[in-house]
Amino acid sequence: MTALLPLNVSKHEVEAVNLGLSIFLHDVHNSLRANFSFVVEAQLEIREYSLSVFDKLRLPASFLQPLAPIELIYILEGQLFFQLASVKRNLGPGDFVVSDQLNRDIHLEAQSRVRYLHFSLPVTLQGVAKEYEVLCSDLVSLRLLFARNNQELTHVSLKAEEVMFLSPHSNNQATELYYILEGTLACNDAALKGLVLKPRDCLKVNGLTKDLIFQAQTDLKYLYFASAPSFDSLSHDLLELQRLAEEVESKDGYTSEHCRRIQSLALITGQVLGLSSERLLVLSIAAYLHDLGKVNVPVEILKKPTSLSSDEWEIIKQHPRFGEELLIGGPYDKAAKIVAQHHERLDGSGYPLGLSGKEILTEAYIIAVADTYDAMTTDRPYRKALSQDVAFAELRRFAGIHYPELIVDASILGIEQQTFESVIH
Numbered sequence: 001m002t003a004l005l006p007l008n009v010s011k012h013e014v015e016a017v018n019l020g021l022s023i024f025l026h027d028v029h030n031s032l033r034a035n036f037s038f039v040v041e042a043q044l045e046i047r048e049y050s051l052s053v054f055d056k057l058r059l060p061a062s063f064l065q066p067l068a069p070i071e072l073i074y075i076l077e078g079q080l081f082f083q084l085a086s087v088k089r090n091l092g093p094g095d096f097v098v099s100d101q102l103n104r105d106i107h108l109e110a111q112s113r114v115r116y117l118h119f120s121l122p123v124t125l126q127g128v129a130k131e132y133e134v135l136c137s138d139l140v141s142l143r144l145l146f147a148r149n150n151q152e153l154t155h156v157s158l159k160a161e162e163v164m165f166l167s168p169h170s171n172n173q174a175t176e177l178y179y180i181l182e183g184t185l186a187c188n189d190a191a192l193k194g195l196v197l198k199p200r201d202c203l204k205v206n207g208l209t210k211d212l213i214f215q216a217q218t219d220l221k222y223l224y225f226a227s228a229p230s231f232d233s234l235s236h237d238l239l240e241l242q243r244l245a246e247e248v249e250s251k252d253g254y255t256s257e258h259c260r261r262i263q264s265l266a267l268i269t270g271q272v273l274g275l276s277s278e279r280l281l282v283l284s285i286a287a288y289l290h291d292l293g294k295v296n297v298p299v300e301i302l303k304k305p306t307s308l309s310s311d312e313w314e315i316i317k318q319h320p321r322f323g324e325e326l327l328i329g330g331p332y333d334k335a336a337k338i339v340a341q342h343h344e345r346l347d348g349s350g351y352p353l354g355l356s357g358k359e360i361l362t363e364a365y366i367i368a369v370a371d372t373y374d375a376m377t378t379d380r381p382y383r384k385a386l387s388q389d390v391a392f393a394e395l396r397r398f399a400g401i402h403y404p405e406l407i408v409d410a411s412i413l414g415i416e417q418q419t420f421e422s423v424i425h
């Protein structure tokens with residue numbers, strides 16, 4: 001049974017239905033009591049309510065009713081006074097209360113105008129409540145608010161400009177919801193170009209057929225609900241990526257900003273070339289981890305202040321292959337071959353294999369151009385950064401020799417677009 005509130009069907013929604021995606025834009029919602037409300041296939045209800053100052057709210061005891069839905073109140077705005085036996089507290093935005101296993105009613109009272117989300121999750125007793133977990137990096141942070149009976153609710157923060165991929169869930173029966181709390185999220189996928197999600201908009205994902213690429217336009221916070229376990233694999237993959245990137249950083253002295261810049265340049269070029277989201281996803285990981293293999297190069301060689309002997313240079317030239325070996329069999333297996341080829345060149349003058357022409361993947365060429373451009377436009381110990389024009393001229397000089405002309409043109413176009421956007425913002 002699907003009970004969804006009436007929607008104005010937009011072009012995006014029609015396209016999105018084919019992809020396994022429904023988009024709920026806040027301004028088309030209406031309901032009798034709640035500001036915002038929807039029910040997803042009898043699995044989950046989310047409603048947004050407002051309270052005036054001194055309004056009261058009760059979360060009923062659920063302990064003796066094993067099949068009673070679990071209720072969760074997530075505060076969006078304002079202060080709510082909480083009382084349970086002798087425990088008294090003021091709750092604010094981002095705080096939440098769960099009725100799971102409550103043996104007495106909880107009373108709440110608004111101390112100001114309050115806006116909150118009310119989640120109702122039908123559960124059986126078989127579920128095991130999970131530990132509250134926090135995972136943070138400076139760019140992404142995941143907070144598991146609640147997990148029960150395989151259903152999970154996670155709070156996610158993303159920094160502005162971070163790219164986010166929606167990928168088909170490993171359990172194809174899973175329903176996922178993304179509810180935007182703060183900030184805006186743009187879909188960069190060709191199929192849904194122009195779609196921007198704002199606070200209170202919601203994406204429902206059910207049987208997604210392909211990867212989709214999104215990008216946070218500002219710092220972003222959203223709630224992520226999944227009807228099948230997701231947090232462990234999400235956080236595991238993210239931690240693994242972070243661990244690998246930190247390893248390169250500590251060994252090579254390269255900053256994570258370098259990896260991020262290569263990732264963003266590579267993504268822009270890939271988008272100009274019209275690569276699919278599936279390929280963009282793998283490209284962005286390969287770009288981020290392109291120099292991973294340097295962790296297997298002795299630090300005395302990597303940081304040697306004088307020039308390298310030919311034996312030492314031979315070892316350095318193996319870093320694309322070391323990177324490939326480290327990635328094979330892990331969560332980022334698909335990026336391995338691209339990483340292996342990021343120093344190969346069109347005319348066969350690259351390393352480690354001396355591949356040429358079509359033997360080299362488009363993605364590897366994209367990363368090679370991004371890496372060269374970044375090296376030219378940042379300060380080095382032995383010279384100042386070159387201007388964008390000089391760097392473009394240099395890339396053009398090697399077009400058709402080191403890199404295919406098409407890739408150089410797409411990279412330059414992408415960088416120009418990005419520069420233009422940062423000027424007009």
Ligand SMILES: [Fe+2]
Pocket residue numbers: 290291319342343
């Ligand atoms: Fe490299």
Ligand SMILES: [Fe+2]
Pocket residue numbers: 262290291371
């Ligand atoms: Fe690099």
